[in-house]
Amino acid sequence: MERIDKFLEENADRFLEELMDYLRIASVSADSRHRSDMQRAAKFTRDQLVQAGLDAEVVPTDGHPIVLGRSRREPDRPTVLIYGHYDVQPPEPLDEWQTPPFEPSLRDGYVYARGATDDKGQLLTHIKSVEAWTRTHGDLPVNVLFLIEGEEEVGSDNLERFLSDHCEELASDVAVISDTMQFGPDQPAITYGLRGIIACEVRLTGPNRDLHSGSFGGAVTNPATALARLLAALHDDQGRVQIPGFYDDVRPLTEQERAEWARLPFDPAAFFADLGVTDGWGEAGYSPLERCWARPTCDVNGLVSGHTGEGPKTIVPSTAVAKISCRLVPDQNPSALLKALEQFLRARLLPGLTMEIVPHHGGQPVLFDPNSPAMHAARRAIERAFGVAPVMIREGGSIPVVASFREILGVDTLLLGWGQNTDNLHSPNERFRLIDFRRGTRASAYLWPELRDALGKG
Amino acid sequence: MERIDKFLEENADRFLEELMDYLRIASVSADSRHRSDMQRAAKFTRDQLVQAGLDAEVVPTDGHPIVLGRSRREPDRPTVLIYGHYDVQPPEPLDEWQTPPFEPSLRDGYVYARGATDDKGQLLTHIKSVEAWTRTHGDLPVNVLFLIEGEEEVGSDNLERFLSDHCEELASDVAVISDTMQFGPDQPAITYGLRGIIACEVRLTGPNRDLHSGSFGGAVTNPATALARLLAALHDDQGRVQIPGFYDDVRPLTEQERAEWARLPFDPAAFFADLGVTDGWGEAGYSPLERCWARPTCDVNGLVSGHTGEGPKTIVPSTAVAKISCRLVPDQNPSALLKALEQFLRARLLPGLTMEIVPHHGGQPVLFDPNSPAMHAARRAIERAFGVAPVMIREGGSIPVVASFREILGVDTLLLGWGQNTDNLHSPNERFRLIDFRRGTRASAYLWPELRDALGKG
Numbered sequence: 001m002e003r004i005d006k007f008l009e010e011n012a013d014r015f016l017e018e019l020m021d022y023l024r025i026a027s028v029s030a031d032s033r034h035r036s037d038m039q040r041a042a043k044f045t046r047d048q049l050v051q052a053g054l055d056a057e058v059v060p061t062d063g064h065p066i067v068l069g070r071s072r073r074e075p076d077r078p079t080v081l082i083y084g085h086y087d088v089q090p091p092e093p094l095d096e097w098q099t100p101p102f103e104p105s106l107r108d109g110y111v112y113a114r115g116a117t118d119d120k121g122q123l124l125t126h127i128k129s130v131e132a133w134t135r136t137h138g139d140l141p142v143n144v145l146f147l148i149e150g151e152e153e154v155g156s157d158n159l160e161r162f163l164s165d166h167c168e169e170l171a172s173d174v175a176v177i178s179d180t181m182q183f184g185p186d187q188p189a190i191t192y193g194l195r196g197i198i199a200c201e202v203r204l205t206g207p208n209r210d211l212h213s214g215s216f217g218g219a220v221t222n223p224a225t226a227l228a229r230l231l232a233a234l235h236d237d238q239g240r241v242q243i244p245g246f247y248d249d250v251r252p253l254t255e256q257e258r259a260e261w262a263r264l265p266f267d268p269a270a271f272f273a274d275l276g277v278t279d280g281w282g283e284a285g286y287s288p289l290e291r292c293w294a295r296p297t298c299d300v301n302g303l304v305s306g307h308t309g310e311g312p313k314t315i316v317p318s319t320a321v322a323k324i325s326c327r328l329v330p331d332q333n334p335s336a337l338l339k340a341l342e343q344f345l346r347a348r349l350l351p352g353l354t355m356e357i358v359p360h361h362g363g364q365p366v367l368f369d370p371n372s373p374a375m376h377a378a379r380r381a382i383e384r385a386f387g388v389a390p391v392m393i394r395e396g397g398s399i400p401v402v403a404s405f406r407e408i409l410g411v412d413t414l415l416l417g418w419g420q421n422t423d424n425l426h427s428p429n430e431r432f433r434l435i436d437f438r439r440g441t442r443a444s445a446y447l448w449p450e451l452r453d454a455l456g457k458g
Numbered sequence: 459m460e461r462i463d464k465f466l467e468e469n470a471d472r473f474l475e476e477l478m479d480y481l482r483i484a485s486v487s488a489d490s491r492h493r494s495d496m497q498r499a500a501k502f503t504r505d506q507l508v509q510a511g512l513d514a515e516v517v518p519t520d521g522h523p524i525v526l527g528r529s530r531r532e533p534d535r536p537t538v539l540i541y542g543h544y545d546v547q548p549p550e551p552l553d554e555w556q557t558p559p560f561e562p563s564l565r566d567g568y569v570y571a572r573g574a575t576d577d578k579g580q581l582l583t584h585i586k587s588v589e590a591w592t593r594t595h596g597d598l599p600v601n602v603l604f605l606i607e608g609e610e611e612v613g614s615d616n617l618e619r620f621l622s623d624h625c626e627e628l629a630s631d632v633a634v635i636s637d638t639m640q641f642g643p644d645q646p647a648i649t650y651g652l653r654g655i656i657a658c659e660v661r662l663t664g665p666n667r668d669l670h671s672g673s674f675g676g677a678v679t680n681p682a683t684a685l686a687r688l689l690a691a692l693h694d695d696q697g698r699v700q701i702p703g704f705y706d707d708v709r710p711l712t713e714q715e716r717a718e719w720a721r722l723p724f725d726p727a728a729f730f731a732d733l734g735v736t737d738g739w740g741e742a743g744y745s746p747l748e749r750c751w752a753r754p755t756c757d758v759n760g761l762v763s764g765h766t767g768e769g770p771k772t773i774v775p776s777t778a779v780a781k782i783s784c785r786l787v788p789d790q791n792p793s794a795l796l797k798a799l800e801q802f803l804r805a806r807l808l809p810g811l812t813m814e815i816v817p818h819h820g821g822q823p824v825l826f827d828p829n830s831p832a833m834h835a836a837r838r839a840i841e842r843a844f845g846v847a848p849v850m851i852r853e854g855g856s857i858p859v860v861a862s863f864r865e866i867l868g869v870d871t872l873l874l875g876w877g878q879n880t881d882n883l884h885s886p887n888e889r890f891r892l893i894d895f896r897r898g899t900r901a902s903a904y905l906w907p908e909l910r911d912a913l914g915k916g
């Protein structure tokens with residue numbers, strides 16, 4: 001490992017220069033004016049993989065291409081699938097950037113640019129750690145398989161099909177993704193659970209036109225009132241979701257999890273103060289972190305009915321619409337709960353209205369064993385690189401590719417976040433801390449032999 | 459009276475021509491491009507009053523002018539204040555008019571034009587009946603005082619002040635307004651009650667930005683959910699408003715009213731079918747007409763929160779806003795109930811939010827004795843002109859000038875509607891039935907001696 005450390009140290013400046021070259025490519029997947037930049041970024045990614053000693057290719061899809069990279073496949077070694085994405089969020093609003101989004105700037109120990117942490121910087125740590133191994137050892141302790149897409153920021157429309165079409169080639173023992181965050185500055189984290197989601201739009205239609213609330217109010221069912229009654233019924237006064245069977249399949253928090261999370265450096269007062277509120281409201285009996293990470297929710301994401309402009313307009317609205325989504329946790333079943341939500345709403349509809357429910361995309365929750373051999377391997381690698389053991393956390397959002405990896409490829413994922421919550425993902429002045437780039441690369445380099453030992457097939 | 463009948467008959471064609479001249483003036487008060495039309499309409503109104511034998515003048519205000527007309531004031535006669543308005547609603551959407559809105563067209567026994575029934579046609583019946591009296595008798599059985607404004611369709615901003623400034627000149631024994639509707643075709647009506655109103659906007663603010671519903675959902679108070687819970691709490695399952703004290707001052711329906719309304723030719727199935735619904739929902743124990751005319755309500759007029767565009771966006775919204783209004787009946791107190799509503803909402807606010815309540819304009823409910831001498835006078839006049847006795851009804855909306863007349867001038871109003879619900883008020887193809895124009899004028903002519911007898915000061 002000394003050779004690895006030495007190589008990483010000697011090449012740190014070059015790695016940073018190459019990251020900055022990568023960040024200069026304005027690979028905005030959402031904006032068709034950047035199509036040639038997307039091609040350039042895909043080729044740059046491929047060249048990085050080749051430089052790391054891998055076979056690599058740019059594979060066309062119906063959208064932006066996918067880049068694949070492979071080490072020579074040794075049957076006696078475990079195979080690690082490394083996922084990342086070379087596309088970035090649109091940089092707007094441009095005038096809020098201190099330096100231009102695609103002209104990387106080094107300041108205060110950070111590199112500032114769109115994509116710095118999401119995901120070019122984090123992704124590059126794995127490519128560079130592979131390069132370190134191949135250049136110093138001519139070989140790797142594991143088989144690596146890079147799958148790097150260009151549509152993560154626009155819904156990964158072509159990824160699932162690609163996985164299905166290539167599931168044999170992509171067969172692997174564990175997946176690694178660095179597209180999440182540390183728990184705090186200098187406190188690395190491994191994310192072992194993600195929430196799933198169901199979402200729908202509910203449209204209530206009452207009278208065939210907005211009505212004068214004087215002439216008709218009182219006799220006609222008001223769709224906005226009826227919608228409010230439906231939405232209010234979704235929770236009891238203790239913040240518990242009232243959809244029948246909602247909690248039946250929820251896997252309870254373990255005592256170990258609750259104890260570990262209670263020890264995390266998390267200050268609810270600071271959490272709420274940052275959001276500009278004094279307090280929160282949620283399911284009784286759980287802490288804010290538990291509510292976000294391990295408990296299911298039901299949230300109204302949007303509402304619209306009747307007069308939304310300035311001043312009064314005394315009407316009974318013709319329609320009322322709500323967007324509703326539930327975050328789910330293992331082992332809740334998204335399709336069963338979407339049906340239960342629909343039944344719940346239909347059963348409570350006031351007379352004189354029609355209801356239309358339009359389902360939106362859903363997603364499976366995932367939860368990995370935080371004590372699996374691969375998790376322990378990752379913990380050791382990170383502790384060695386960062387000098388501090390990672391905390392084991394969950395995340396309240398969804399990362400669809402993680403559910404897809406499990407469903408289509410049957411592989412579990414290690415979510416190893418090198419970024420910081422303060423790195424301005426999806427916002428102006430996105431950045432990546434240089435020390436996190438270096439120690440992320442080091443942790444990745446240490447991970448490969450740890451995974452060989454943990455998953456070893458010999 | 460034979461002379462009156464003969465005069466009206468002989469001059470019917472001329473009256474119609476003059477109505478059509480009146481309708482040709484595009485007196486759209488809301489549209490500053492029509493300012494000169496407003497001046498023309500005011501002068502036309504004044505000239506009509508002069509032609510009817512009255513002293514008349516155009517009085518400037520801070521907005522559109524008010525037109526006043528007076529007969530010679532005989533102290534031994536009761537004084538009748540006649541209110542109307544010469545301004546009209548904007549005619550848009552223009553392409554839905556079969557003939558242009560300001561080119562009156564005679565079809566199927568109707569005159570079609572913007573303002574035909576609201577209010578030029580209805581107003582003119584009173585001017586023409588006065589003309590009939592002065593031209594046939596040289597005199598009137600009552601003193602008449604016309605007050606005709608040009609801002610009814612834009613909120614009558616300058617009317618209250620005008621009333622206060624001229625309350626002595628405007629002192630009168632009864633007011634007459636024809637700006638309402640018959641109960642149905644060939645079924646005239648006298649409206650003896652109007653609902654009042656309170657209205658406000660409620661703004662809930664939670665987190666200082668829209669939040670990712672995955673990362674934050676469950677721990678943060680969702681303003682849209684909280685708003686729904688407030689709005690849902692406004693009614694119980696029987697449709698009764700839950701604001702404390704809400705019904706305390708409600709004057710109950712009399713047995714006579716309930717019996718008379720039950721006899722009205724009102725078909726709930728047809729009422730709901732016209733609105734495109736199968737049923738309604740309202741306060742238990744009351745019929746649809748009772749709910750609209752004589753019971754108070756609480757309606758949501760508008761809602762907006764979070765994502766209102768297409769598709770999903772999984773956020774916890776930062777804000778949620780509702781417009782709420784309550785229709786009030788005698789003897790509810792608008793300002794006390796606005797406070798009670800505010801207290802009701804504040805008491806139920808979930809933690810983690812701030813609430814701002816912006817009150818909108820309010821209005822007093824009014825209820826006149828349907829058995830007063832003036833009411834009986836109007837009933838006799840209408841029955842004689844229409845050949846059928848008017849039904850005594852209330853109306854669920856508000857006519858602010860009626861409350862102002864009572865509050866500022868201390869005078870009660872006879873609301874004598876000559877229009878039809880099918881006359882397309884405020885819509886394309888507004889019209890006024892020619893027979894209603896003629897018999898409305900006749901009823902007005904019969905009203906003056908009836909009022910002299912009923913209110914006579916001799």
